Amino acid sequence: MSAGARIWALHLAALALLAAGGVLLPAYHLTNFAKVMVLATYAMGYNIAFGYTGLLSLGHALFFGAGLYGAGMLVQHAGAAAGPAAIAGLLAGGAMAGVVGLLALRTQGVAFMIVTLMFAQAGYLTILYNTAWTRGDEGIVIAREARVLLGFDLSADLPRYFAAFALFAAGLVLKLWLVRSPSGRVMIALRENEERSRMLGYDPYARKLAALVISGLYAGAAGAAYGLLFGYVGASLASTQYSILPLLWVLLGGAGTVLGPFVGALLMFYLIDYSSAVTTASLLVVGVALVLLVLFAPKGILGTLRERWLKWLP
Template sequence: MRRDVQKNLLLHGGVLVALFALQFVLPAYHHGNVARIMVLATYAMGYNLLFGYVDLLSLGHAVFFAAGLYGMGIAVSHLGVSAPLGLMIGVLAGGVVGAIIGALALRTEGVAFMIVTLMFAQAGYLIILYFGEITRGDEGFVIQQVDRLFFGGDLSDPFIRYYAAFTVFCISFLSILALLHSPFGKTLIAIRENQERAVMLGYNVMRFKLLAVIFSAALSALAGATYGLLFGYVGASFASVQYSIFPLLWVLLGGAGTALGPLVGVFFMFYLIDISSGMTTAYMLVAGVVLVGLTLFAPQGLMGEIRRRFWRWLP
Protein backbone atom coordinates (compact mmCIF):
# COMPACT_ATOMS: atom_id res chain seq x y z
CA MET A 1 0.00 0.00 0.00
CA ARG A 2 2.78 2.40 0.89
CA ARG A 3 4.55 1.60 -2.34
CA ASP A 4 1.36 2.29 -4.31
CA VAL A 5 1.09 5.72 -2.68
CA GLN A 6 4.66 6.48 -3.69
CA LYS A 7 3.91 5.44 -7.27
CA ASN A 8 0.85 7.67 -7.32
CA LEU A 9 2.81 10.64 -6.02
CA LEU A 10 5.56 10.06 -8.57
CA LEU A 11 3.16 9.68 -11.52
CA HIS A 12 0.85 12.57 -10.73
CA GLY A 13 3.67 14.83 -9.62
CA GLY A 14 5.50 14.02 -12.85
CA VAL A 15 2.43 14.93 -14.91
CA LEU A 16 2.13 18.31 -13.19
CA VAL A 17 5.85 19.02 -13.58
CA ALA A 18 5.65 18.09 -17.28
CA LEU A 19 2.68 20.39 -17.85
CA PHE A 20 4.47 23.25 -16.11
CA ALA A 21 7.66 22.70 -18.11
CA LEU A 22 5.85 22.53 -21.46
CA GLN A 23 5.16 26.26 -21.40
CA PHE A 24 8.86 26.94 -21.94
CA VAL A 25 9.30 24.69 -24.98
CA LEU A 26 5.99 24.63 -26.87
CA PRO A 27 5.55 26.72 -30.03
CA ALA A 28 2.91 29.44 -29.90
CA TYR A 29 0.12 27.38 -31.50
CA HIS A 30 0.47 24.39 -29.16
CA HIS A 31 1.14 26.69 -26.21
CA GLY A 32 -2.38 28.08 -26.57
CA ASN A 33 -3.84 24.64 -27.24
CA VAL A 34 -2.43 23.08 -24.08
CA ALA A 35 -3.71 26.02 -22.00
CA ARG A 36 -7.18 25.41 -23.46
CA ILE A 37 -6.85 21.66 -22.84
CA MET A 38 -6.03 22.19 -19.15
CA VAL A 39 -9.13 24.36 -18.67
CA LEU A 40 -11.37 21.86 -20.46
CA ALA A 41 -9.76 19.03 -18.46
CA THR A 42 -10.86 20.86 -15.29
CA TYR A 43 -14.39 20.80 -16.69
CA ALA A 44 -14.01 17.08 -17.44
CA MET A 45 -12.79 16.46 -13.87
CA GLY A 46 -15.98 18.04 -12.57
CA TYR A 47 -18.01 15.72 -14.78
CA ASN A 48 -15.89 12.70 -13.84
CA LEU A 49 -16.58 13.28 -10.16
CA LEU A 50 -20.28 12.75 -10.77
CA PHE A 51 -20.15 10.11 -13.50
CA GLY A 52 -16.98 8.22 -12.62
CA TYR A 53 -17.25 8.17 -8.84
CA VAL A 54 -20.99 8.37 -8.11
CA ASP A 55 -22.30 6.70 -11.29
CA LEU A 56 -24.65 9.59 -12.10
CA LEU A 57 -24.86 10.11 -15.86
CA SER A 58 -25.67 13.76 -16.49
CA LEU A 59 -26.54 15.16 -19.91
CA GLY A 60 -26.82 18.73 -18.67
CA HIS A 61 -23.39 19.73 -17.39
CA ALA A 62 -23.17 22.56 -19.89
CA VAL A 63 -25.52 24.53 -17.64
CA PHE A 64 -22.87 24.53 -14.89
CA PHE A 65 -20.06 25.47 -17.26
CA ALA A 66 -22.25 28.26 -18.65
CA ALA A 67 -23.25 29.41 -15.15
CA GLY A 68 -19.60 30.01 -14.33
CA LEU A 69 -18.93 31.56 -17.73
CA TYR A 70 -21.87 33.97 -17.67
CA GLY A 71 -21.70 34.61 -13.94
CA MET A 72 -18.14 35.80 -14.36
CA GLY A 73 -18.73 37.53 -17.71
CA ILE A 74 -21.75 39.56 -16.65
CA ALA A 75 -20.13 40.53 -13.34
CA VAL A 76 -16.91 41.67 -15.02
CA SER A 77 -18.28 43.26 -18.21
CA HIS A 78 -21.62 44.67 -17.03
CA LEU A 79 -21.14 45.26 -13.31
CA GLY A 80 -17.51 46.34 -13.44
CA VAL A 81 -16.17 43.98 -10.77
CA SER A 82 -12.55 42.83 -10.81
CA ALA A 83 -11.50 39.60 -12.51
CA PRO A 84 -10.71 37.74 -9.24
CA LEU A 85 -14.09 38.66 -7.78
CA GLY A 86 -15.76 37.79 -11.08
CA LEU A 87 -14.14 34.36 -10.95
CA MET A 88 -15.52 33.77 -7.46
CA ILE A 89 -18.97 34.94 -8.54
CA GLY A 90 -18.85 32.48 -11.44
CA VAL A 91 -17.96 29.57 -9.16
CA LEU A 92 -20.66 30.59 -6.68
CA ALA A 93 -23.22 30.80 -9.49
CA GLY A 94 -22.33 27.28 -10.58
CA GLY A 95 -22.60 25.96 -7.03
CA VAL A 96 -26.03 27.56 -6.52
CA VAL A 97 -27.32 26.23 -9.85
CA GLY A 98 -25.90 22.82 -8.96
CA ALA A 99 -27.69 22.83 -5.58
CA ILE A 100 -31.02 23.73 -7.18
CA ILE A 101 -30.79 21.26 -10.05
CA GLY A 102 -29.34 18.54 -7.82
CA ALA A 103 -32.14 18.84 -5.26
CA LEU A 104 -34.70 18.35 -8.02
CA ALA A 105 -32.94 15.93 -10.38
CA LEU A 106 -31.87 13.54 -7.61
CA ARG A 107 -35.51 12.73 -7.01
CA THR A 108 -35.13 10.60 -10.15
CA GLU A 109 -32.73 7.81 -11.14
CA GLY A 110 -31.22 6.26 -14.24
CA VAL A 111 -32.62 7.41 -17.58
CA ALA A 112 -34.98 9.83 -15.86
CA PHE A 113 -32.00 11.58 -14.24
CA MET A 114 -30.36 11.94 -17.65
CA ILE A 115 -33.50 13.44 -19.17
CA VAL A 116 -34.10 15.85 -16.28
CA THR A 117 -30.52 17.16 -16.39
CA LEU A 118 -30.78 17.56 -20.16
CA MET A 119 -34.01 19.54 -19.76
CA PHE A 120 -32.40 21.86 -17.22
CA ALA A 121 -29.46 22.42 -19.56
CA GLN A 122 -31.81 23.29 -22.42
CA ALA A 123 -33.72 25.62 -20.12
CA GLY A 124 -30.45 27.36 -19.27
CA TYR A 125 -29.61 27.72 -22.95
CA LEU A 126 -33.04 29.23 -23.70
CA ILE A 127 -32.71 31.64 -20.77
CA ILE A 128 -29.44 32.90 -22.25
CA LEU A 129 -31.16 33.50 -25.59
CA TYR A 130 -34.24 35.08 -23.99
CA PHE A 131 -32.24 37.66 -22.05
CA GLY A 132 -30.31 38.68 -25.13
CA GLU A 133 -30.04 42.31 -24.06
CA ILE A 134 -27.71 41.20 -21.28
CA THR A 135 -26.18 38.04 -22.74
CA ARG A 136 -26.10 39.15 -26.42
CA GLY A 137 -27.79 35.87 -27.34
CA ASP A 138 -26.06 33.74 -29.98
CA GLU A 139 -23.43 36.40 -30.62
CA GLY A 140 -22.15 36.48 -27.07
CA PHE A 141 -19.80 39.21 -25.97
CA VAL A 142 -16.09 39.84 -25.69
CA ILE A 143 -14.41 40.54 -22.36
CA GLN A 144 -12.15 43.50 -22.89
CA GLN A 145 -8.45 43.22 -22.19
CA VAL A 146 -8.66 45.83 -19.44
CA ASP A 147 -11.18 43.62 -17.61
CA ARG A 148 -8.89 40.59 -17.78
CA LEU A 149 -6.31 41.81 -15.30
CA PHE A 150 -5.80 39.31 -12.49
CA PHE A 151 -3.85 40.81 -9.60
CA GLY A 152 -1.94 42.96 -12.07
CA GLY A 153 -1.31 40.14 -14.56
CA ASP A 154 -2.74 40.47 -18.08
CA LEU A 155 -4.52 37.18 -18.85
CA SER A 156 -4.37 37.94 -22.57
CA ASP A 157 -0.59 37.47 -22.40
CA PRO A 158 0.17 33.88 -23.58
CA PHE A 159 2.67 33.14 -20.80
CA ILE A 160 0.40 34.42 -18.01
CA ARG A 161 -2.60 32.69 -19.60
CA TYR A 162 -0.77 29.36 -19.61
CA TYR A 163 0.37 29.81 -16.03
CA ALA A 164 -3.18 30.70 -14.95
CA ALA A 165 -4.62 27.65 -16.75
CA PHE A 166 -1.99 25.43 -15.14
CA THR A 167 -2.71 26.88 -11.69
CA VAL A 168 -6.45 26.23 -12.00
CA PHE A 169 -5.84 22.72 -13.32
CA CYS A 170 -3.28 21.94 -10.62
CA ILE A 171 -5.53 23.13 -7.77
CA SER A 172 -8.51 21.22 -9.19
CA PHE A 173 -6.48 18.06 -9.79
CA LEU A 174 -4.96 18.02 -6.32
CA SER A 175 -8.38 18.76 -4.80
CA ILE A 176 -9.87 15.77 -6.61
CA LEU A 177 -7.04 13.52 -5.44
CA ALA A 178 -7.47 14.73 -1.85
CA LEU A 179 -11.23 14.21 -2.06
CA LEU A 180 -10.83 10.65 -3.38
CA HIS A 181 -8.63 9.73 -0.42
CA SER A 182 -10.94 11.40 2.11
CA PRO A 183 -13.81 9.66 3.93
CA PHE A 184 -16.23 11.65 1.76
CA GLY A 185 -14.65 10.38 -1.45
CA LYS A 186 -14.54 6.80 -0.22
CA THR A 187 -18.22 7.05 0.67
CA LEU A 188 -19.03 8.24 -2.85
CA ILE A 189 -17.19 5.22 -4.27
CA ALA A 190 -19.06 2.95 -1.86
CA ILE A 191 -22.36 4.41 -3.08
CA ARG A 192 -21.28 3.82 -6.68
CA GLU A 193 -20.34 0.20 -5.99
CA ASN A 194 -23.36 -0.75 -3.89
CA GLN A 195 -25.90 1.90 -3.00
CA GLU A 196 -28.18 -0.50 -1.12
CA ARG A 197 -25.35 -1.56 1.17
CA ALA A 198 -24.41 2.09 1.80
CA VAL A 199 -28.00 2.79 2.84
CA MET A 200 -27.98 -0.28 5.08
CA LEU A 201 -24.81 0.97 6.79
CA GLY A 202 -26.63 4.18 7.69
CA TYR A 203 -25.25 6.65 5.14
CA ASN A 204 -27.54 9.42 3.92
CA VAL A 205 -27.08 8.64 0.25
CA MET A 206 -29.18 11.55 -0.98
CA ARG A 207 -27.10 14.05 1.00
CA PHE A 208 -23.82 12.63 -0.32
CA LYS A 209 -25.11 12.68 -3.89
CA LEU A 210 -26.31 16.27 -3.54
CA LEU A 211 -22.93 17.37 -2.19
CA ALA A 212 -21.27 15.58 -5.10
CA VAL A 213 -23.50 17.43 -7.58
CA ILE A 214 -22.71 20.78 -5.95
CA PHE A 215 -18.96 20.13 -5.94
CA SER A 216 -19.09 18.87 -9.53
CA ALA A 217 -21.09 21.93 -10.60
CA ALA A 218 -18.72 24.33 -8.82
CA LEU A 219 -15.68 22.71 -10.47
CA SER A 220 -17.36 22.88 -13.88
CA ALA A 221 -18.27 26.52 -13.23
CA LEU A 222 -14.66 27.24 -12.28
CA ALA A 223 -13.63 25.88 -15.67
CA GLY A 224 -16.26 28.03 -17.41
CA ALA A 225 -15.28 31.21 -15.60
CA THR A 226 -11.59 30.54 -16.22
CA TYR A 227 -12.23 29.87 -19.90
CA GLY A 228 -13.99 33.19 -20.31
CA LEU A 229 -11.23 35.13 -18.54
CA LEU A 230 -8.38 33.44 -20.38
CA PHE A 231 -9.82 33.53 -23.87
CA GLY A 232 -11.96 36.64 -23.58
CA TYR A 233 -15.27 35.38 -24.94
CA VAL A 234 -18.66 34.49 -23.46
CA GLY A 235 -21.11 32.81 -25.84
CA ALA A 236 -24.31 30.76 -25.86
CA SER A 237 -22.62 27.90 -27.73
CA PHE A 238 -20.96 26.89 -24.44
CA ALA A 239 -24.43 26.24 -23.00
CA SER A 240 -25.57 24.06 -25.91
CA VAL A 241 -26.07 20.30 -25.87
CA GLN A 242 -22.68 19.59 -27.42
CA TYR A 243 -20.94 21.01 -24.35
CA SER A 244 -22.88 18.52 -22.25
CA ILE A 245 -21.83 15.67 -24.56
CA PHE A 246 -18.16 16.69 -24.77
CA PRO A 247 -17.29 15.99 -21.11
CA LEU A 248 -19.02 12.61 -21.34
CA LEU A 249 -16.88 11.71 -24.37
CA TRP A 250 -13.69 13.03 -22.73
CA VAL A 251 -14.30 10.99 -19.59
CA LEU A 252 -15.25 7.83 -21.49
CA LEU A 253 -12.15 8.11 -23.68
CA GLY A 254 -9.77 8.87 -20.85
CA GLY A 255 -11.29 6.48 -18.36
CA ALA A 256 -14.23 7.09 -16.05
CA GLY A 257 -13.30 6.91 -12.39
CA THR A 258 -9.60 7.60 -12.98
CA ALA A 259 -7.83 10.74 -11.82
CA LEU A 260 -5.86 11.28 -15.04
CA GLY A 261 -8.64 10.13 -17.36
CA PRO A 262 -10.18 13.58 -17.94
CA LEU A 263 -6.84 15.13 -18.95
CA VAL A 264 -5.95 12.22 -21.24
CA GLY A 265 -9.42 12.22 -22.81
CA VAL A 266 -9.44 15.95 -23.54
CA PHE A 267 -5.88 15.86 -24.88
CA PHE A 268 -6.59 12.87 -27.12
CA MET A 269 -9.88 14.17 -28.56
CA PHE A 270 -8.61 17.73 -29.00
CA TYR A 271 -5.61 16.70 -31.07
CA LEU A 272 -7.50 13.93 -32.86
CA ILE A 273 -9.87 16.54 -34.29
CA ASP A 274 -7.08 19.07 -34.80
CA ILE A 275 -4.86 16.67 -36.77
CA SER A 276 -7.64 15.02 -38.78
CA SER A 277 -9.12 18.42 -39.75
CA GLY A 278 -5.75 19.30 -41.30
CA MET A 279 -5.86 16.15 -43.43
CA THR A 280 -9.45 16.02 -44.68
CA THR A 281 -12.71 17.94 -44.60
CA ALA A 282 -14.36 14.74 -43.33
CA TYR A 283 -12.44 15.01 -40.07
CA MET A 284 -15.51 14.25 -37.97
CA LEU A 285 -15.84 10.92 -39.79
CA VAL A 286 -12.21 10.10 -38.95
CA ALA A 287 -12.75 11.13 -35.35
CA GLY A 288 -15.94 9.07 -35.19
CA VAL A 289 -14.23 5.91 -36.50
CA VAL A 290 -11.37 6.30 -34.00
CA LEU A 291 -13.80 6.88 -31.13
CA VAL A 292 -15.86 3.82 -32.04
CA GLY A 293 -12.69 1.74 -32.24
CA LEU A 294 -11.56 2.92 -28.82
CA THR A 295 -14.99 2.19 -27.37
CA LEU A 296 -14.86 -1.36 -28.74
CA PHE A 297 -11.26 -2.23 -27.87
CA ALA A 298 -10.74 -0.07 -24.78
CA PRO A 299 -14.18 -0.01 -23.12
CA GLN A 300 -12.77 1.31 -19.85
CA GLY A 301 -11.02 4.23 -21.55
CA LEU A 302 -7.31 4.74 -22.07
CA MET A 303 -6.32 5.15 -18.42
CA GLY A 304 -8.93 2.61 -17.35
CA GLU A 305 -7.37 -0.02 -19.61
CA ILE A 306 -3.89 0.85 -18.36
CA ARG A 307 -5.14 0.39 -14.80
CA ARG A 308 -6.86 -2.90 -15.63
CA ARG A 309 -3.94 -4.42 -17.53
CA PHE A 310 -0.82 -2.92 -15.99
CA TRP A 311 -1.07 -0.44 -13.09
CA ARG A 312 -3.80 -1.60 -10.75
CA TRP A 313 -2.69 0.98 -8.20
CA LEU A 314 -3.95 3.91 -10.31
CA PRO A 315 -6.65 5.92 -8.48
Protein backbone atom coordinates (compact mmCIF):
# COMPACT_ATOMS: atom_id res chain seq x y z
CA MET A 1 0.00 0.00 0.00
CA SER A 2 1.34 3.42 -0.95
CA ALA A 3 1.97 6.13 1.65
CA GLY A 4 -0.96 8.15 0.32
CA ALA A 5 -3.32 5.19 0.62
CA ARG A 6 -2.13 4.48 4.16
CA ILE A 7 -2.69 8.11 5.13
CA TRP A 8 -6.25 8.20 3.85
CA ALA A 9 -7.03 4.74 5.27
CA LEU A 10 -5.85 5.80 8.74
CA HIS A 11 -7.86 9.01 8.84
CA LEU A 12 -11.01 7.47 7.35
CA ALA A 13 -10.75 4.64 9.88
CA ALA A 14 -10.57 7.23 12.69
CA LEU A 15 -13.71 8.90 11.32
CA ALA A 16 -15.46 5.53 11.04
CA LEU A 17 -14.71 4.81 14.70
CA LEU A 18 -16.11 8.18 15.72
CA ALA A 19 -19.23 7.61 13.62
CA ALA A 20 -19.73 4.24 15.33
CA GLY A 21 -19.36 6.00 18.68
CA GLY A 22 -22.65 7.78 18.03
CA VAL A 23 -24.39 4.41 18.32
CA LEU A 24 -22.20 2.71 20.93
CA LEU A 25 -21.39 5.41 23.48
CA PRO A 26 -23.63 6.11 26.51
CA ALA A 27 -25.28 9.52 26.83
CA TYR A 28 -22.61 10.97 29.14
CA HIS A 29 -19.82 10.20 26.70
CA LEU A 30 -21.90 11.30 23.70
CA THR A 31 -21.95 14.81 25.17
CA ASN A 32 -18.26 14.67 26.06
CA PHE A 33 -17.17 13.44 22.64
CA ALA A 34 -19.35 16.05 20.94
CA LYS A 35 -17.57 18.75 22.94
CA VAL A 36 -14.15 17.20 22.22
CA MET A 37 -14.83 17.10 18.47
CA VAL A 38 -15.86 20.76 18.41
CA LEU A 39 -12.82 21.81 20.42
CA ALA A 40 -10.58 19.56 18.31
CA THR A 41 -11.84 21.38 15.21
CA TYR A 42 -10.76 24.61 16.86
CA ALA A 43 -7.38 23.04 17.65
CA MET A 44 -7.02 21.81 14.05
CA GLY A 45 -7.32 25.39 12.90
CA TYR A 46 -4.74 26.47 15.46
CA ASN A 47 -2.43 23.71 14.22
CA ILE A 48 -2.60 25.07 10.66
CA ALA A 49 -1.21 28.38 11.90
CA PHE A 50 1.20 27.07 14.53
CA GLY A 51 2.10 23.49 13.67
CA TYR A 52 2.35 23.86 9.90
CA THR A 53 3.15 27.55 9.34
CA GLY A 54 5.08 28.36 12.52
CA LEU A 55 2.82 31.18 13.73
CA LEU A 56 2.79 31.02 17.54
CA SER A 57 -0.39 32.93 18.34
CA LEU A 58 -1.89 33.70 21.73
CA GLY A 59 -4.89 35.44 20.19
CA HIS A 60 -6.99 32.60 18.82
CA ALA A 61 -9.60 33.07 21.55
CA LEU A 62 -10.57 36.20 19.62
CA PHE A 63 -11.39 34.14 16.52
CA PHE A 64 -13.20 31.47 18.53
CA GLY A 65 -15.12 34.21 20.35
CA ALA A 66 -15.97 35.92 17.05
CA GLY A 67 -17.58 32.71 15.82
CA LEU A 68 -19.28 32.15 19.16
CA TYR A 69 -20.78 35.63 19.41
CA GLY A 70 -21.30 35.99 15.66
CA ALA A 71 -23.70 33.06 15.82
CA GLY A 72 -25.07 33.64 19.32
CA MET A 73 -25.95 37.32 18.97
CA LEU A 74 -27.52 36.75 15.56
CA VAL A 75 -29.85 34.18 17.11
CA GLN A 76 -30.49 36.24 20.24
CA HIS A 77 -31.01 39.69 18.72
CA ALA A 78 -32.10 38.97 15.14
CA GLY A 79 -33.96 35.70 15.62
CA ALA A 80 -31.83 33.95 13.01
CA ALA A 81 -32.06 30.21 12.44
CA ALA A 82 -29.20 27.88 13.35
CA GLY A 83 -27.96 27.47 9.75
CA PRO A 84 -27.44 31.17 8.94
CA ALA A 85 -26.03 31.72 12.43
CA ALA A 86 -23.43 28.98 11.91
CA ILE A 87 -22.37 30.50 8.59
CA ALA A 88 -22.16 33.94 10.21
CA GLY A 89 -19.92 32.54 12.95
CA LEU A 90 -17.66 30.87 10.39
CA LEU A 91 -17.26 34.10 8.43
CA ALA A 92 -16.80 36.19 11.59
CA GLY A 93 -13.87 34.03 12.67
CA GLY A 94 -12.21 34.25 9.26
CA ALA A 95 -12.79 37.99 8.95
CA MET A 96 -11.41 38.65 12.43
CA ALA A 97 -8.33 36.58 11.65
CA GLY A 98 -7.83 38.54 8.44
CA VAL A 99 -8.01 41.91 10.20
CA VAL A 100 -5.65 40.81 12.98
CA GLY A 101 -3.29 39.20 10.49
CA LEU A 102 -2.98 42.32 8.35
CA LEU A 103 -1.50 44.11 11.35
CA ALA A 104 0.09 41.38 13.49
CA LEU A 105 1.98 39.74 10.62
CA ARG A 106 4.11 42.87 10.30
CA THR A 107 5.86 41.45 13.38
CA GLN A 108 7.57 38.12 13.98
CA GLY A 109 8.37 35.69 16.78
CA VAL A 110 7.71 36.91 20.31
CA ALA A 111 6.39 40.25 19.05
CA PHE A 112 3.74 38.44 16.98
CA MET A 113 2.73 36.40 20.00
CA ILE A 114 2.35 39.53 22.16
CA VAL A 115 0.42 41.47 19.52
CA THR A 116 -2.08 38.64 19.02
CA LEU A 117 -2.50 38.36 22.79
CA MET A 118 -3.25 42.09 22.98
CA PHE A 119 -5.89 41.81 20.24
CA ALA A 120 -7.51 38.87 22.05
CA GLN A 121 -7.56 40.73 25.36
CA ALA A 122 -9.11 43.77 23.66
CA GLY A 123 -11.81 41.52 22.22
CA TYR A 124 -12.46 39.93 25.61
CA LEU A 125 -12.83 43.35 27.28
CA THR A 126 -15.15 44.49 24.48
CA ILE A 127 -17.39 41.51 25.25
CA LEU A 128 -17.36 42.30 28.98
CA TYR A 129 -18.21 45.98 28.60
CA ASN A 130 -20.91 45.76 25.92
CA THR A 131 -23.38 44.01 28.16
CA ALA A 132 -26.43 45.27 26.27
CA TRP A 133 -25.43 43.04 23.36
CA THR A 134 -23.22 40.35 24.88
CA ARG A 135 -24.59 40.12 28.46
CA GLY A 136 -20.99 40.17 29.68
CA ASP A 137 -20.04 37.55 32.27
CA GLU A 138 -23.60 36.26 32.45
CA GLY A 139 -23.54 35.30 28.78
CA ILE A 140 -26.31 34.38 26.37
CA VAL A 141 -28.38 31.23 26.73
CA ILE A 142 -29.63 30.13 23.31
CA ALA A 143 -33.20 28.86 23.51
CA ARG A 144 -33.80 25.23 22.60
CA GLU A 145 -36.22 26.10 19.82
CA ALA A 146 -33.50 28.16 18.12
CA ARG A 147 -31.10 25.19 18.10
CA VAL A 148 -32.74 23.32 15.24
CA LEU A 149 -30.80 22.57 12.04
CA LEU A 150 -32.43 20.87 9.03
CA GLY A 151 -35.16 19.60 11.31
CA PHE A 152 -32.78 18.12 13.89
CA ASP A 153 -32.87 19.28 17.51
CA LEU A 154 -29.22 20.05 18.32
CA SER A 155 -29.96 20.05 22.05
CA ALA A 156 -30.65 16.28 21.90
CA ASP A 157 -27.71 13.93 22.47
CA LEU A 158 -27.61 12.03 19.17
CA PRO A 159 -28.22 14.94 16.75
CA ARG A 160 -25.70 17.04 18.68
CA TYR A 161 -23.11 14.25 18.46
CA PHE A 162 -23.51 13.79 14.73
CA ALA A 163 -23.55 17.55 14.08
CA ALA A 164 -20.22 17.79 15.94
CA PHE A 165 -18.98 14.74 14.01
CA ALA A 166 -19.95 16.33 10.67
CA LEU A 167 -18.06 19.50 11.57
CA PHE A 168 -15.00 17.55 12.70
CA ALA A 169 -15.03 15.21 9.69
CA ALA A 170 -15.26 18.11 7.24
CA GLY A 171 -12.46 19.93 9.04
CA LEU A 172 -10.25 16.84 9.12
CA VAL A 173 -10.67 15.98 5.44
CA LEU A 174 -10.11 19.58 4.35
CA LYS A 175 -7.04 19.87 6.55
CA LEU A 176 -5.59 16.60 5.28
CA TRP A 177 -6.10 17.76 1.71
CA LEU A 178 -4.59 21.17 2.48
CA VAL A 179 -1.41 19.99 4.20
CA ARG A 180 -0.69 17.47 1.41
CA SER A 181 -1.33 20.05 -1.35
CA PRO A 182 1.34 22.36 -2.83
CA SER A 183 0.03 25.20 -0.64
CA GLY A 184 0.50 23.04 2.44
CA ARG A 185 4.06 22.27 1.41
CA VAL A 186 4.73 25.99 1.12
CA MET A 187 3.37 26.53 4.66
CA ILE A 188 5.78 23.90 5.97
CA ALA A 189 8.63 25.50 4.01
CA LEU A 190 7.83 28.85 5.63
CA ARG A 191 7.93 27.23 9.03
CA GLU A 192 11.30 25.64 8.36
CA ASN A 193 13.07 28.46 6.50
CA GLU A 194 11.22 31.65 5.62
CA GLU A 195 14.13 33.30 3.81
CA ARG A 196 14.70 30.34 1.54
CA SER A 197 10.99 30.32 0.70
CA ARG A 198 11.23 34.00 -0.20
CA MET A 199 14.19 33.26 -2.46
CA LEU A 200 12.09 30.64 -4.25
CA GLY A 201 9.55 33.32 -5.13
CA TYR A 202 6.89 32.87 -2.45
CA ASP A 203 5.47 35.86 -0.57
CA PRO A 204 5.72 34.95 3.15
CA TYR A 205 3.34 37.71 4.24
CA ALA A 206 0.57 36.65 1.85
CA ARG A 207 1.03 32.95 2.61
CA LYS A 208 1.01 33.51 6.37
CA LEU A 209 -2.07 35.71 6.09
CA ALA A 210 -3.86 32.99 4.12
CA ALA A 211 -2.90 30.38 6.73
CA LEU A 212 -4.13 32.63 9.55
CA VAL A 213 -7.46 33.28 7.79
CA ILE A 214 -7.98 29.54 7.25
CA SER A 215 -7.13 29.02 10.92
CA GLY A 216 -9.66 31.72 11.83
CA LEU A 217 -12.36 30.02 9.71
CA TYR A 218 -11.83 26.81 11.66
CA ALA A 219 -11.96 28.71 14.96
CA GLY A 220 -15.09 30.61 13.92
CA ALA A 221 -16.86 27.43 12.81
CA ALA A 222 -15.96 25.74 16.10
CA GLY A 223 -17.11 28.75 18.12
CA ALA A 224 -20.45 28.91 16.31
CA ALA A 225 -20.92 25.16 16.73
CA TYR A 226 -20.12 25.35 20.44
CA GLY A 227 -22.79 27.98 21.02
CA LEU A 228 -25.44 26.22 18.96
CA LEU A 229 -24.75 22.70 20.20
CA PHE A 230 -24.37 23.48 23.90
CA GLY A 231 -26.67 26.49 24.11
CA TYR A 232 -24.33 28.93 25.83
CA VAL A 233 -22.32 31.94 24.65
CA GLY A 234 -20.18 33.51 27.38
CA ALA A 235 -17.21 35.80 27.86
CA SER A 236 -15.20 33.08 29.61
CA LEU A 237 -15.08 31.20 26.29
CA ALA A 238 -13.26 34.15 24.71
CA SER A 239 -10.75 34.63 27.54
CA THR A 240 -6.98 34.08 27.36
CA GLN A 241 -7.51 30.53 28.58
CA TYR A 242 -9.05 29.66 25.20
CA SER A 243 -5.94 30.92 23.44
CA ILE A 244 -3.69 28.72 25.58
CA LEU A 245 -5.82 25.56 25.50
CA PRO A 246 -5.52 24.88 21.74
CA LEU A 247 -1.75 25.34 22.02
CA LEU A 248 -1.65 22.72 24.78
CA TRP A 249 -3.88 20.33 22.84
CA VAL A 250 -1.66 20.66 19.77
CA LEU A 251 1.55 20.19 21.75
CA LEU A 252 0.13 17.15 23.54
CA GLY A 253 -1.14 15.44 20.40
CA GLY A 254 1.69 16.54 18.12
CA ALA A 255 2.19 19.86 16.34
CA GLY A 256 2.24 19.50 12.58
CA THR A 257 0.18 16.29 12.57
CA VAL A 258 -3.37 16.08 11.23
CA LEU A 259 -4.85 13.94 14.01
CA GLY A 260 -2.68 15.40 16.78
CA PRO A 261 -5.16 18.11 17.87
CA PHE A 262 -7.93 15.55 18.35
CA VAL A 263 -5.68 13.21 20.33
CA GLY A 264 -4.50 16.09 22.52
CA ALA A 265 -7.99 17.51 23.11
CA LEU A 266 -9.41 14.06 23.91
CA LEU A 267 -6.66 13.11 26.34
CA MET A 268 -6.65 16.45 28.17
CA PHE A 269 -10.45 16.54 28.40
CA TYR A 270 -10.67 13.11 30.01
CA LEU A 271 -7.56 13.65 32.10
CA ILE A 272 -9.27 16.67 33.69
CA ASP A 273 -12.63 14.88 33.85
CA TYR A 274 -11.38 11.78 35.66
CA SER A 275 -8.84 13.54 37.88
CA SER A 276 -11.55 16.00 39.01
CA ALA A 277 -13.44 13.04 40.46
CA VAL A 278 -10.63 12.21 42.87
CA THR A 279 -8.93 15.56 43.57
CA THR A 280 -9.57 19.28 43.42
CA ALA A 281 -6.04 19.71 42.03
CA SER A 282 -6.93 18.43 38.56
CA LEU A 283 -4.81 21.09 36.89
CA LEU A 284 -1.81 19.83 38.85
CA VAL A 285 -2.38 16.41 37.26
CA VAL A 286 -2.50 18.06 33.83
CA GLY A 287 0.70 19.97 34.63
CA VAL A 288 2.52 16.77 35.61
CA ALA A 289 1.33 15.09 32.41
CA LEU A 290 2.63 18.00 30.31
CA VAL A 291 6.01 17.96 32.09
CA LEU A 292 6.32 14.22 31.39
CA LEU A 293 5.37 14.87 27.79
CA VAL A 294 8.07 17.51 27.37
CA LEU A 295 10.65 15.20 28.94
CA PHE A 296 9.82 11.97 27.09
CA ALA A 297 7.88 13.00 23.96
CA PRO A 298 8.76 16.62 23.18
CA LYS A 299 7.13 16.41 19.74
CA GLY A 300 3.83 15.24 21.16
CA ILE A 301 2.26 11.80 20.98
CA LEU A 302 1.76 11.51 17.22
CA GLY A 303 4.83 13.64 16.49
CA THR A 304 6.97 11.16 18.43
CA LEU A 305 5.31 8.18 16.68
CA ARG A 306 6.09 9.80 13.34
CA GLU A 307 9.68 10.52 14.29
CA ARG A 308 10.39 6.99 15.51
CA TRP A 309 8.17 4.63 13.52
CA LEU A 310 5.49 6.14 11.23
CA LYS A 311 7.55 8.34 8.91
CA TRP A 312 4.62 8.67 6.48
CA LEU A 313 2.24 10.19 9.05
CA PRO A 314 1.12 13.67 7.89
